[in-house]
Amino acid sequence: MKHKASAQWKGTLKEGKGTLSTHSGALADRPYSFRSRFEGEPGTTPEEIIGAAHAGCFSMALSMALGLAGYTPESISTVATITMEPKGEGFSITASHLDLTATIPDIDRETFLKLAEKAKGSCPVSKLMNAQITLDARLEPAITL
Numbered sequence: 001m002k003h004k005a006s007a008q009w010k011g012t013l014k015e016g017k018g019t020l021s022t023h024s025g026a027l028a029d030r031p032y033s034f035r036s037r038f039e040g041e042p043g044t045t046p047e048e049i050i051g052a053a054h055a056g057c058f059s060m061a062l063s064m065a066l067g068l069a070g071y072t073p074e075s076i077s078t079v080a081t082i083t084m085e086p087k088g089e090g091f092s093i094t095a096s097h098l099d100l101t102a103t104i105p106d107i108d109r110e111t112f113l114k115l116a117e118k119a120k121g122s123c124p125v126s127k128l129m130n131a132q133i134t135l136d137a138r139l140e141p142a143i144t145l
Contacts, residue, residue, distance in 0.1 A: 020044060047093065051080040054096050054125045061126075062119035066104060069115060074103040074142055083131075095132040105142035112139045 005027070009018035019029040027049070036043030055078040066073050083095040100116060116137045120126055126133050 020046075020049065047082040047084050050093065050125075051082045051096070054082070054123070054129070055080040055098065057123040057125035058098055058100075058119055061123040062100070062102070062116055065115045065119045065122070066107075069111070071104050071107050071111075071115075074105065075101075075140075077101045093129065093131050095134065096126075096129060098133065098135045100135060100137045101140060102137070103140040103142050105144075107139070109139055113137055 004023040006021050007018055008021075008029075010016055014034045017031060017033045019031055021027050021029055027044075031043045032045055033041065033043055035041035037045045037047075058080070059076045059078045062076055062078075063073055077100070079099040081097045081099070082093055083097070084091050085094050087094075098120065102112070102116075104112060116135060120133060120135050
């Protein structure tokens, strides 16, 4: 499997601007710039997109781990917070923190945490990252009618 994304950039680092796009069209010419990346100006950032990829990948990996263990999740919600820090002459992504909230009928907390940790390590985006990956996991009660 191969998936494509592209970036276009014009100008200098601080005054220039660019766009990010994906082959699927999920991102189509989304603007990004030095100011959106480092100064809070509206626009996306590569780190934000990595965060979305990590949250999505982890959620799918957890769904798979749950299914293999005989559980069907009602919902899995993950927020990834990417940390980028100065390193040497540039910057490095040093951490990704996953904040998970899930509703899974008939699962105990210990099993839930074990499967969430397994998913954290088996997700392909986690494997790609050379950063510390942490996880907070919250199990919400399932509603039975």
